[in-house]
Amino acid sequence: MALPYILGVLKGDGSVFKRKDKTAVIRLRTISKEFALAFLEALRSIAFSPWLWNKEKTTGGKTVWHVEFHSKDFLAFYKSLSLEDINLLLDTQEKITSFLKGFYDSEGSCSQKQCVFYNSDVELLFLIRRLLKKVGYHPGKVRPNKRCYQLSLSRKAEVLDFLNEIKPSIPHKRW
Numbered sequence: 001m002a003l004p005y006i007l008g009v010l011k012g013d014g015s016v017f018k019r020k021d022k023t024a025v026i027r028l029r030t031i032s033k034e035f036a037l038a039f040l041e042a043l044r045s046i047a048f049s050p051w052l053w054n055k056e057k058t059t060g061g062k063t064v065w066h067v068e069f070h071s072k073d074f075l076a077f078y079k080s081l082s083l084e085d086i087n088l089l090l091d092t093q094e095k096i097t098s099f100l101k102g103f104y105d106s107e108g109s110c111s112q113k114q115c116v117f118y119n120s121d122v123e124l125l126f127l128i129r130r131l132l133k134k135v136g137y138h139p140g141k142v143r144p145n146k147r148c149y150q151l152s153l154s155r156k157a158e159v160l161d162f163l164n165e166i167k168p169s170i171p172h173k174r175w
Contacts, residue, residue, distance in 0.1 A: 001098035002042040007078075007086060009101040011124055012106020015042035016078045024075035026050075027068040035105050036065035040104075043069060083127050096131050101166040103128060108168070109140055114154040115162055116147065125151045137162060 010016055010135035011031050014028045036052060038150050043050045081089075090096045119125050125142045129151055132139045140152045153162055 001043040001095050003163055004090060004095045004098035005042045005102040006039070006046075007081075007089075008102020008104075009042075009106050010078065010102075011086075011121075012040075012103050012119070014106065016075055018075065023070055024072040025068060025070060026074055027066065027076070030065050030160050031062045032170045033063075034171060035169045036067050038155055039067045043067070048074070087127060087130070090131065091142040093135050097165055100131060100135075101168065102150050104166055110159065110163065113156065113159070114152045115159050116153075117151045118148050122149045125149050132162075140149065152160070 006014075009028060013030060014026070016026050018024055028036065030036050033054075038157065039137070040050055040052050046135065048069045050067050050072065050158045052067050054063050054070060087088075090099055100110050103117065104115070107119050108115055110116070117125060117128055117135070119128075129139050129142060137153055137158050138155055140154055142149050144150075151160055
């Protein structure tokens with residue numbers, strides 16, 4: 001389920017924009033090589049030809065991985081999607097799980113007690129909450145955080161089930 005994963009990533013850490021020269025850019029920048037490779041493979045699986053490169057030690061001494069491709073059609077498609085459109089696209093448990101994986105890879109963190117999703121878009125977190133409920137989880141309420149909002153999944157058994165189900169790409173997010 002590549003497209004739901006890609007949409008989840010782009011709703012998190014990814015970016016979709018048009019440069020001044022009118023080039024349509026879809027990009028992910030991350031310090032996780034595994035995350036970059038997972039995004040790269042998802043893009044390739046739906047016939048895009050992304051580039052992968054890194055810049056050595058530019059963020060706190062860490063390598064930053066870049067995945068990028070150019071597509072006016074994808075930019076137009078992505079920009080046309082509302083959160084409700086995304087909700088309608090996610091019509092199976094497999095698609096929901098794939099989207100949640102992409103979003104968690106981008107915006108999630110985990111401890112022994114809970115998985116937490118962070119984002120500045122409160123409506124997006126309400127969608128994440130609905131999707132988690134739709135596939136059988138019991139997330140908490142969306143709450144304000146210092147600079148954004150957060151949503152937690154706190155039942156220990158559900159945290160383990162969730163991580164086993166989505167199989168995060170980033171090793172330290174696997175718990």
